[in-house]
Amino acid sequence: MRSQALELAAGQAWDLVVIGGGITGASVLREAARSGLRSLLLEQRDFAWGASSRSGKWVHGGLRYLQQGQMNVTWHSVRQREKLCHELTGLIDMQPMLWPLYKGQLADEVLIRAGLFVYDLIAGKRWRRSMPLAAVQQAFPDLHAPHLKGGICFYEGQTDDARMTLRVLQEARKAGGVALNYAPVVGLHREGNLVRGVQVATSSAQEPLRIQAKQVIAATGAWSDGIRAHVAHDKNSRLRPLRGSHLVFDRVRLPIDATIVLKHPRDRRPGFIAPFQGRVIVGNTDLDHDQDMRKEASITPWEVDYLLETVQHYFPALQIGRQDIIATFSGVRPVVDSGASDPSAESRDHVVWHEDELITIGGGKLTTFQHIALDALQRAKAKFPQMKLDGPPGPILTQPNPSLGVPDSLSAAQWQRLQGRYGDAASAMVLAAEPGTLTLIPGTETLWAELVWCAAHEDVQHLDDLLLRRTRIGILLAEGGRSYMPRIRELTQPALGWADDQWHAEEARYLEICRQHYSVPPVPGSDA
Known part of the structure; x- marks a missing residue:
């Protein structure tokens, strides 16, 4: 059936072909289809197979990025967070997060309070509030923190990243877009020196199928360097794939009812422990990914021990060990390489390259997917004057029919x-x-x-x-x-x-x- 669908696609004239079925590619397809472009998305594996199903599940502003001076990332992230949480109720929900405050760490406290103040200014709404020591202890009775003096509660959006990708694809299809998974692009079609389509492998043909398009946009995340290699005059890698790994626990074994941000006891890097769909996630690492990019990312024994250290340090009475872990998952972030010695210091901003008419997206984060998609489409606006990209972006999703009541069988x-x-x-x-x-x-x-x-x-x-x-x-x-x-x-x-x-x-x-x-x-x- 997939070969038949690809053969049908090869016989059509497309305005746009999108390579990559993660959240960014899905959003490019959605915005292009909304503008009336005949648009096709091709994903070599499954939709959301990469980082778009393996993130920390947060639609967030990026407090750490603000502290690092990445104001542009934080601005767009907070604004997008507010928009997404308003439009995607039931898929993204604002959840309380506690940042603990400790005696003798005034400088850290001032930075956190200042950062959250800026957060709320950008959002146009006050989300933060102080929590006295007694309230923190009541919310986290098993927390062991001898110098704790209270905390700050703020809010971020929690989502199911894979379902969010699928909802955006659903909207793209409703607008006329076509999306195919297990449709691997193995080459680019050129006319002269310019990219004018793609070559796709099928199980039914020895030679790749040629699918022509006026514009090709590659949104392949951490694999973008592989696509750029077909056209780039600068053959150096532009991306630095970084792995983020997580542990999953039974909520009975690790009884956490709200998210808490905790600094690792050794390197002081912030991580989190958060409820998620009836379980508890502990995250995350931020390491150079040196595994085979053709295979699924996997957590390493070192990462397991690193994440467990945080749990064991702050919740020693629970005696959590490797045997309590239900599952793990690891994703590879497509971070633009600046040469920073610390992976966590790399910017989470995105970059768009335009080479031989191929548009390639690098970097970015889950929260800003619509902003990234519109930026990429701006590069092709001269070809498609019918695209309306100026002014505020439209809604990402259409809202379900409000007249439908709650079914009797559900809460x-x-x-x-x-x-x-x-x-x-x-x-x-x-x-x-x-x-x-x-x-x-x-x-x-x-x-x-x-x-x-x-x-x-x-x-x-x-x-x-x-x-x-x-x-x-x-x-x-x-x-x-x-x-x-x-x-x-x-x-x-x-x-x-x-x-x-x-x-x-x-x-x-x-x-x-x-x-x-x-x-x-x-x-x-x-x-x-």
Whole structure:
């Protein structure tokens, strides 16, 4: 079916081809389709396969970037955060975060208070408030911090990054855009010295298919240097891939009900511990990624120990260890390389290169995806005068029909969550739900019905698409949800249309992905 879709695409005239199906590529497609361009997005793996499903799950202003003098990044991030949280209710929710304050650290306190003051000025709303010591101790009764004197509560947006990418793609398709996953671009089509399309590999043809377009935009994240290599006159790498890794715990074992920012006991780098979809995430690292970029990123034993140090230092009574970790996940950030010795000191701003008519996006962060997409499209405005890019950007998502009441089988919070993640499709999902499937999968906030709907309607080609990106079962349940696999198979195999042999192969493939890339790696020298 994918080869047929690509052959159909090759026979059409496109204004724009977007390479890359993460949040930035999805937003480029959405804005281009909104402007009336005939637009096609091609993703070599699955939508949101890269950093767009493996972030820290925050739509945030970037307090650390403000402290580093990255005012431009913080300005656009805070403004976009406010816009996104207003428009994407149920998909992005403002959550309280505590920054602890300590006796004898006045300089740090002044910096934090000043930074949050600027935050609120940019947002046009006061989000911050002080918390006395007693309130902090009540919110975090297991916190061990001898010199604690109180804290500052502020707010950031928490999201499901993969679902946000899929919602933006949903909006792009509603506007006329076309998006295909598992459509690897293997080359660029040139007319003279100018890029005028792409070459795409298919399973049904020995030679790549040529898809022509007036403009090609590469939004491939940490893989952008590979695309630029086809046209760049400067062959030096421009990006510095940085890995951010996270641990996932059962909320019973690590009872955290609100997010807290904690500095690592050794290097004092800020990290966080946060509730997420019924579990608790501990994050994150910020390291040069020296693993094979063709493979999924994986946490290292050193990173596991580093993140565990924070938990063990601040919550020693809980006696948390490696055996308590449910899952791990790691993403690779596409940071523009400035040569900074400290990876965390690199700017999170984005860059757009325009070479031989190919537009390539580098850098940026999850929060500013619409700003980045519009900046890239500005470079092609001369070709498409019909694009209306001046003035305030339009809404990212269309709002679900407000006349639809809360279904009897769901709580108001569950209904808002479904509408945020699936838009107008939420109503069809509930109507189509089989008896007993509008209940929660244990240990998560996900309904069984979501698995069935996604399997039938959301371009699932492999089991990991369904369990790691359409839903987050793979990082919320031990061993990727192995113990629930019979029930998952019962509900989704008919919708997927897979024969038994294909199911068994997909299940084995998925569980191996979870073992290699989403589990706790063995300690070097151990027998594990």
